Amino acid sequence: MDSKFLKPYNSQETEGRIYEAWEESGLFNPDNLPGDRPTPYTIMMPPPNATGVLHMGHALGLTVEDVLIRFKRMQGFAALWLPGTDHAAIATQARVEKDIAKSEKKSRHDLGREELVRRIDEFVEGSRSTIRSQIRVMGSSCDWSREAFTFDEKRNFAVNTMFKRMYDAGLIYRGHRIVNWDPKGQTTISDDEIVYEERKDKFYYLKYGPFVIGTARPETKFGDKYVVMHPDDARYAEYAHGQKLTVEWINGPIEATIIKDEAVDPGFGTGVMTITPWHSAVDFELAEKHGLDKEQVIDWYGKLLPIAGEFAGMKIGEARDKIIEKLSEKGLVDRIEDYTHNVSTAERTGGVIEPQIKLQWFVDTEKEFALDHSEIPGIAAGVPITLKKLLRTAVESSAISIVPEHFNKTYFHWIDNLRPWCISRQIWYGHRVPVWYRGEEIAVGFLPPGEGWTQDEDTLDTWFSSGSWTFSTLGWPEATKDLAKFHPTDVLETAYEILFFWVARMILMSGFALGQVPFRTVYLHGIIRDAQGRKFSKSLGNGIDPIEVVGKFGADAARMALLVGNTPGTDSRMSEDKIKGYKHFGNKLWNITRFILENTDESDPNAPLTDTDRALRDELDALAADITADLDAYRLYLASEKIYHYIWHRLADVLLEESKVIFAGEDETAKASRRVLLVSLLRSVLILLHPFMPFVTEEIWQNLEDTEGFLMVAPWPVPASPAA
RNA sequence: GCGCGGUUAGCUCAGUUGGUAGAGCAUCUCAUUGACGUUGAGAGGGUCACAGGUUCGAAUCCUGUAUCGCGCACCA
Numbered sequence: 001m002d003s004k005f006l007k008p009y010n011s012q013e014t015e016g017r018i019y020e021a022w023e024e025s026g027l028f029n030p031d032n033l034p035g036d037r038p039t040p041y042t043i044m045m046p047p048p049n050a051t052g053v054l055h056m057g058h059a060l061g062l063t064v065e066d067v068l069i070r071f072k073r074m075q076g077f078a079a080l081w082l083p084g085t086d087h088a089a090i091a092t093q094a095r096v097e098k099d100i101a102k103s104e105k106k107s108r109h110d111l112g113r114e115e116l117v118r119r120i121d122e123f124v125e126g127s128r129s130t131i132r133s134q135i136r137v138m139g140s141s142c143d144w145s146r147e148a149f150t151f152d153e154k155r156n157f158a159v160n161t162m163f164k165r166m167y168d169a170g171l172i173y174r175g176h177r178i179v180n181w182d183p184k185g186q187t188t189i190s191d192d193e194i195v196y197e198e199r200k201d202k203f204y205y206l207k208y209g210p211f212v213i214g215t216a217r218p219e220t221k222f223g224d225k226y227v228v229m230h231p232d233d234a235r236y237a238e239y240a241h242g243q244k245l246t247v248e249w250i251n252g253p254i255e256a257t258i259i260k261d262e263a264v265d266p267g268f269g270t271g272v273m274t275i276t277p278w279h280s281a282v283d284f285e286l287a288e289k290h291g292l293d294k295e296q297v298i299d300w301y302g303k304l305l306p307i308a309g310e311f312a313g314m315k316i317g318e319a320r321d322k323i324i325e326k327l328s329e330k331g332l333v334d335r336i337e338d339y340t341h342n343v344s345t346a347e348r349t350g351g352v353i354e355p356q357i358k359l360q361w362f363v364d365t366e367k368e369f370a371l372d373h374s375e376i377p378g379i380a381a382g383v384p385i386t387l388k389k390l391l392r393t394a395v396e397s398s399a400i401s402i403v404p405e406h407f408n409k410t411y412f413h414w415i416d417n418l419r420p421w422c423i424s425r426q427i428w429y430g431h432r433v434p435v436w437y438r439g440e441e442i443a444v445g446f447l448p449p450g451e452g453w454t455q456d457e458d459t460l461d462t463w464f465s466s467g468s469w470t471f472s473t474l475g476w477p478e479a480t481k482d483l484a485k486f487h488p489t490d491v492l493e494t495a496y497e498i499l500f501f502w503v504a505r506m507i508l509m510s511g512f513a514l515g516q517v518p519f520r521t522v523y524l525h526g527i528i529r530d531a532q533g534r535k536f537s538k539s540l541g542n543g544i545d546p547i548e549v550v551g552k553f554g555a556d557a558a559r560m561a562l563l564v565g566n567t568p569g570t571d572s573r574m575s576e577d578k579i580k581g582y583k584h585f586g587n588k589l590w591n592i593t594r595f596i597l598e599n600t601d602e603s604d605p606n607a608p609l610t611d612t613d614r615a616l617r618d619e620l621d622a623l624a625a626d627i628t629a630d631l632d633a634y635r636l637y638l639a640s641e642k643i644y645h646y647i648w649h650r651l652a653d654v655l656l657e658e659s660k661v662i663f664a665g666e667d668e669t670a671k672a673s674r675r676v677l678l679v680s681l682l683r684s685v686l687i688l689l690h691p692f693m694p695f696v697t698e699e700i701w702q703n704l705e706d707t708e709g710f711l712m713v714a715p716w717p718v719p720a721s722p723a724a
Numbered sequence: 725g726c727g728c729g730g731u732u733a734g735c736u737c738a739g740u741u742g743g744u745a746g747a748g749c750a751u752c753u754c755a756u757u758g759a760c761g762u763u764g765a766g767a768g769g770g771u772c773a774c775a776g777g778u779u780c781g782a783a784u785c786c787u788g789u790a791u792c793g794c795g796c797a798c799c800a
Contacts, residue, residue, distance in 0.1 A: 008760080008762075010763070083764045118730085196798090213800070214799095214800060215800060216800085220735080228800085263799095264799095264800080265799065265800090267740095268799060268800075269799090269800070270800095272800085273799090274800075275800075276800090280800080282798095282799075282800075283800080296772095341798075341799090342797095342798070357754095395762085404729095406728065406729070407728085409727070409728060410727075410728060410729095410794095410795065410796085412728060413726085413728085413795080413796065414795085414796075417796065417797070445776035446763080453740090496794095496795095498794095499795095531735095531736085555748090564737095564738095564748085565736080565737050565738055565748080566737090567737090567749080569729085570730085570737095571793090571794095572736085572737080573736060573737085575736085575749095577748095577749070578736085578748080578749080580762090581748070581749080581762095583762080584760095584762040585762090586762095587760070587761095587762055588759095588760070588762075588763095590759095590760085591760040591762090592759070592760085594759050594760080595759035595760085596759085597759095598759070629740090630740085633740075635740070637737095637738075638739095638740075641738075641747075641748095645747080646765090652759085652760090653764075653765090656759075657764085660758095660759090
């Protein structure tokens, strides 16, 4: 027996060394795996943002993915887990701009586009290498030879190709539409990048000619020359659609036009409203419908424009009070009420969103097109379909299943509320919109030959590029071997928070580009909270750094703590005590090994098993089948607990205790049988525990005399069922 | 407002197709030079949020209520 078993298990000494050995073996790459492996099993790592360091959520994701990939690798699949990082355009640029502002007191405009992008590239390079090493620390058995970055040359080619194909199919268009404008970040953002903050404001009832209208935003009302009511509202039956009347307003009389539309809720307020098409999505649609004028009232920095007369140049907040003051003097304020509502703010900058009309690029999710090839059930090639329908069908047809299942409803609910997806951003870091202009000419996708072309200034929403992650990583648009073999992928494992941001966009892009689903299963994990149930945050300072935890307790312990009892889609709490418990477990296994080795020196491998021992062997085989079924059904929280429970409370507490009595007795047949049994059980539990605690199991395996090669590729005892 | 979840032991949470309520931690008792610096055996502790219903049988299925959390839409 190796003398190292005489001391407690030391994760610090072991884990780095084992990881290096795995990496050098080349076995993370499915091309190098032993035996004939016709069936692929693929997971694309959700690329962590290249903005900093890994947090507990990443650690959980990496652990779940690694358990699945190790399980399937041992089961004989050509297992590919492809790692990568995300350039996360807005987040990264915001981060670097902040750093520069702090250290050099310079803005991006001081630096210029080229220099800022160069600085960001530099930052990202450093950040990516940090992330790479952190992914390794968790024990992730991913194929580094295929590593990808959402903003490298290959991915840029894929993005430009995708843009061109969607443009040619009529699904991408440029238009003046209402967008979410972030005056602080000076960019548009998508609906999903908005966070709502509850605020208490005033709600003003203003006299507008013969009407009383309600508004929370008097500062937008200067241009309001349309007054809208429901056509069936008896109170206003005397007014006809299109009728004009002159009303006294903020800066004097204006001509108002009556519009009748069913969009107005007669039961809300007075049942009458005026509209501001430039600064409200609902009003914009009304204006489009009736062909009304639209006028900008607030500029790109949140200040009032000349239309506001004496209020021009004022910030919104300042103007609001003064306007009400003036209206009040003019006797036009009917009453003021308190009002609680949600204000839209930009997730990244905290700026209050100002809806604005802007010339932007959009993806149209309701326009019909046809796929020339489809493997998605319910969608036939050549038959007209919309992206919205595609998104729905992929999940409705069970081509994709979501774990836990109830997120299906959330997904459908989101699709039903989907609006055109604004994909252009006014930031400098990221894939630049692949469109070039020359006079009246426009070129899409790639820079055409010839002089005088100017590229669109905007960049693309980062989710536009990560939408193609499952296949751009495999070489698309080239028809590579990898693409043919590994796509569609098997599982997409991610946080439920980005179901829409990312998961839906991948379904959309994969469906459009390949006529395939991007993955067969979506496994959504919950948020990891602290012991008090709070979200980890910088301001609270309650973060548990996974890397620190691993240093202290080992990656194996951290992995188990993240897995056991943590059901998909449910938030869970993390405390050092829990992690410590599993460090103890690693040491328990270490000592079980020691006991078995000490008592089986003279083991005769050919000795027959007694009936009792045979039954004990069968018991573990049954457990193996059970654990396999749990893993196939994504019940990792049960599988991990079951093998833990067996090792500690069955193997150690019962079987080893019993064995002490047997070894102390006179029955040589029972002794011989028990030696064989214990060695056999030890080997089996190492295999079954390996996906969960890869380091300590591999280390023990390497130190057993009768084992060869890596535990990492030892055959799993239960073969894959044909259906799975 | 619409939708989705949670409510089970002091705490954190499991409970897969309905079949005698479980784990870890905590508490208490006992044992212990032992494979274990990190041990074992045992005990106490639960009207499974509440009210109805279906069923031979409900933590589990159905209806409703309360309460907490989340998502979406936000209404002029």
